[in-house]
Amino acid sequence: MTDWDDADGIDITEIGRDDPRPPCQLYLVTPPKIVVPDFVKVFRQALEGGPVAALQLRLKDVPDDEVLRAAEALLPVCEEAEVALIINDRADLAKKAGAEGVHLGQSDGSVAEARKLLGADRTIGVTCHNSRHLAMEAGEAGADYVAFGAFYPTETKTPDYFVEPEILTWWVALSELPCVAIGGITTENAEPLVVAGADFLAVSAGVWSHPEGPAAAVAAFNRLFDEN
Numbered sequence: 001m002t003d004w005d006d007a008d009g010i011d012i013t014e015i016g017r018d019d020p021r022p023p024c025q026l027y028l029v030t031p032p033k034i035v036v037p038d039f040v041k042v043f044r045q046a047l048e049g050g051p052v053a054a055l056q057l058r059l060k061d062v063p064d065d066e067v068l069r070a071a072e073a074l075l076p077v078c079e080e081a082e083v084a085l086i087i088n089d090r091a092d093l094a095k096k097a098g099a100e101g102v103h104l105g106q107s108d109g110s111v112a113e114a115r116k117l118l119g120a121d122r123t124i125g126v127t128c129h130n131s132r133h134l135a136m137e138a139g140e141a142g143a144d145y146v147a148f149g150a151f152y153p154t155e156t157k158t159p160d161y162f163v164e165p166e167i168l169t170w171w172v173a174l175s176e177l178p179c180v181a182i183g184g185i186t187t188e189n190a191e192p193l194v195v196a197g198a199d200f201l202a203v204s205a206g207v208w209s210h211p212e213g214p215a216a217a218v219a220a221f222n223r224l225f226d227e228n
Helices: 036-047 064-081 091-097 111-118 132-141 166-174 191-196 214-227
Strands: 003-006 009-011 025-029 054-057 084-088 101-104 123-127 145-148 179-182 200-203
Touching: 025 214, 036 064, 036 214, 054 064, 064 084, 064 091, 084 091, 084 123, 091 101, 091 111, 101 111, 111 123, 111 132, 123 132, 132 145, 132 166, 145 166, 166 179, 166 191, 191 214, 200 214
Parallel strands: 025 054, 025 200, 054 084, 084 101, 101 123, 123 145, 145 179, 179 200
Antiparallel strands: 003 009
């Protein structure tokens, strides 16, 4: 989610210790329930605010067909804006949808299984909660990024784990794999995570429910990234 090689997606494995890490980037997460045509419009509005690296389609308690219909509607918008479409939890749906990749929770199957299904050129991210051990295991298994959180209380879900920004600093000193900070992130509380070293901020309500609208939120996040 850093350097775009072609229309197939992004190369997030090229971040190394020999070069400075790129500035933090925005990784949007959909609400758990959406009306697809309405959300496509909102997503387009958000993109007017500035660059977005990825959009995770995270729909909960809906049929597979609904996820696939949403992905079908969002994928052209993502491709036009060079945004990686990531499917939450389900590698099989990511493959059917032609998405850039999948984000796996700890109970959503292994990196090896997802890699076998999706292929070497797709992106696989792994939720690691507040665990350094899980992050190291994910990296060793071939994940393309690790996600830590929640950093703040969130309305999207009730977090089972909370984590301090220091884990981000620890990770970037240890590994070249990108790390994603997630959980209750808003334009008001994001700066400590950027300063701590997050490569990406995963944001849901902090953009979609921003009082000035999603474009204003995206613009504010990008100003923060530029300043840090």
